[in-house]
Amino acid sequence: MLNTAWRRRVGYSEAMTTAADRAAERAEQRRAEIVHAAFKVFTERGYHQAGIADIANELGIGHGTFYRYFANKRDILMHVLADAAERLMSVMAFADPRATDTVAEYRAQVEQICDRLFTLFVEDPEVVRLMFVEALGADPEMTALTLDTYRGLAKGTELYLRNGVEKGFLRADLDTEVTAQALIGVIISCGLSLLTAKDPAAQRERWIQAGTRVMFEGIRSPE
């Protein structure tokens, strides 16, 4: 379940009618705006090069206001990353690991996940930039946190592999843990690649094709 360190807990209550509630709603909206602006700024200039003033500027608010919503620069980074992670997760966690019973089914499932994932990469390259670049290098603690997140993604992926092994349509001796990490590596590489691709949409297709081929059949020629 990923790591919870940068998970936002946004508790909307269903009835939001009092003035205080409306204020809280507006505050929450403001927070979201700031996160959005920070997303853009961190992506464009990089976390360290970006300043609080840049974020405030982006929104046309005073930079003092920023501190009414976030404790400090690190805090907003955490929230931005939580947002990015959530977007990533919402795509990857869509399917049910135990829903497939045959290679064909699983393959279809993988293709679907990849399709959605790589679409995200093409449409929101900021997510890639944040998750695979800024989060990784912000500082040692951030690096550790990010590696934990990657491991979390791998754990999620592993569930699919284990399902396949248990149901017998994947190799019985598959090292599900390491293999899952390797697959995450492929995904990261795809994300980074699309970041600078001239025609990301076209590349996306190739990655889906090539990725699933290797994943399922390997590279070797059928004898």
Place this chain on the structure above:
Amino acid sequence: MLNTAWRRRVGYSEAMTTAADRAAERAEQRRAEIVHAAFKVFTERGYHQAGIADIANELGIGHGTFYRYFANKRDILMHVLADAAERLMSVMAFADPRATDTVAEYRAQVEQICDRLFTLFVEDPEVVRLMFVEALGADPEMTALTLDTYRGLAKGTELYLRNGVEKGFLRADLDTEVTAQALIGVIISCGLSLLTAKDPAAQRERWIQAGTRVMFEGIRSPE
């Protein structure tokens, strides 16, 4: 240790007795020491958290001395990364892409490369940290440069795949370019994984096994 594998040996003539030569040699040694110290400091604290003073302190030299050998902080980063890249390359570029004629031969070759590569990852995790973490996130320009480097690694890897396709022991329709990038992703993921592994040496073996299995045979169960 660190300073031998990757140091540019400019080919001094065997007679190295003049004062100028000795001075040049000592200067080169100093540069290497500083690079080594920066390696450590950047790895431990991260590029942005690290200061020139930290590097100088590590060596017990005045921080003014640093500037006799490197123009500025960015300069030393470039040199450190060049070193890291060279170490990585020297391991990956060891084999001859066109030397193999069968899957078995190629697989042996891959296993050997992985063996050497993952050994580097285990023994010099700093290289991993520098190449896959710090280089990526230092600043936008560095990010671009690093992605270029990754692409270069992929291009190198592609040569092996193309050889296999041409010789017929790899699938004819293999998308060598994307597949090579995917393999680089696996390598990156392995590096990052070993970075925080409890028992990196043990993990190394699993990665070699699992990695080559997926790569050659895919994950699917033989029907």
Place this chain on the structure above:
Amino acid sequence: MLNTAWRRRVGYSEAMTTAADRAAERAEQRRAEIVHAAFKVFTERGYHQAGIADIANELGIGHGTFYRYFANKRDILMHVLADAAERLMSVMAFADPRATDTVAEYRAQVEQICDRLFTLFVEDPEVVRLMFVEALGADPEMTALTLDTYRGLAKGTELYLRNGVEKGFLRADLDTEVTAQALIGVIISCGLSLLTAKDPAAQRERWIQAGTRVMFEGIRSPE
């Protein structure tokens, strides 16, 4: 005192009640305070010996505050010099070059200008110090700029001389350009002289007398 003569009055509308206006006014006042402090510091220690911290200290403000109002050390120098130049100009440019028709009138005009000018020199020796010492030697570019300023002063002085030549009360063959520069030289020399004079006020009178005598009649004894 200092801050009134030369301050650019941007013509605020009489109703200056909005917060924004008051803020702008305070900012302008702050800028003026900093310029004033810099005036003092540069005069006392010299431009190169003075530090931003000295200026901030002089005002009892944090040195970071300085940078909210001026881009850098060079910037404040430019502003200080602009102020000094403006004060100098406002004294010299007071009279109308074409207003005089006889030697006597012109001489009275010159005496008045000198009176005002040398009064400035006595009362605000900082202006002299800044314009004739610091500005000249700050750096090669500043030197060129300052020499240009001197030339501008000479150009202004030349207008008076040309008026006299045209009206016939000054020598027809007067080299107005060079003579004007020579007169500026006399003024500079006076300023520098008063800078270290024991009794500047007394010296001032002598300069006015001796200066105008030489200027109009030369040094030679009437035969």
Place this chain on the structure above:
Amino acid sequence: MLNTAWRRRVGYSEAMTTAADRAAERAEQRRAEIVHAAFKVFTERGYHQAGIADIANELGIGHGTFYRYFANKRDILMHVLADAAERLMSVMAFADPRATDTVAEYRAQVEQICDRLFTLFVEDPEVVRLMFVEALGADPEMTALTLDTYRGLAKGTELYLRNGVEKGFLRADLDTEVTAQALIGVIISCGLSLLTAKDPAAQRERWIQAGTRVMFEGIRSPE
């Protein structure tokens, strides 16, 4: 006799045959070379912008060597200025203040002095740059010293004026002290003017003409 603060005392003994003497001679020569190089460097970049390394570089010597001949950067400045002052003095002190008995004779003398002086300005603008720019603004102490030097030059000039007053060919009520200072001002202005003149040689002539005309006859038209 100027002020002695930056006067070099170079005591050549007539017999210079022993090894020690030859060494001393070579040392003296080295000192002169360094002064010459510093002259150039200070002139080109300005005192503060110039570094000891620049001077050493100019000569192709190690910058440590510099300190074997001069105590510090300020020391070399003093020597350079002494050199410049000497050159200036040697031109101005050429004539005998008491040698003239008529206006015509004195005027000829002045023209000769100006001729030599302004020739120096044209041929060695570095002297001007050093004496009238760098010396003035190096630091407060230097400024004071330089103003003293100017006063010394004025004192020297005053001797000529006093001679004229005593002999009756200059106005009896001439304020010789201030007038002398004014004349120095004209000379300074001339020097600075020639520094940036497009055709210094041509300007030189105009300065001599215009300068002596004003000095002797004033600017007023003969009635």
Place this chain on the structure above:
DNA sequence: CATGAATGAGGCTTCATTCAT
């Protein structure tokens, strides 16, 4: 609540000077 003026810790970099070789 919003603001932005004020702050100062912190970091980079320069360069005059020293001193061992």
Place this chain on the structure above:
DNA sequence: GATGAATGAAGCCTCATTCAT
């Protein structure tokens, strides 16, 4: 004597953060 490697004081500047309005 000559050298230049080493040094660290000194100074500029940035920017995250605070807080009075």
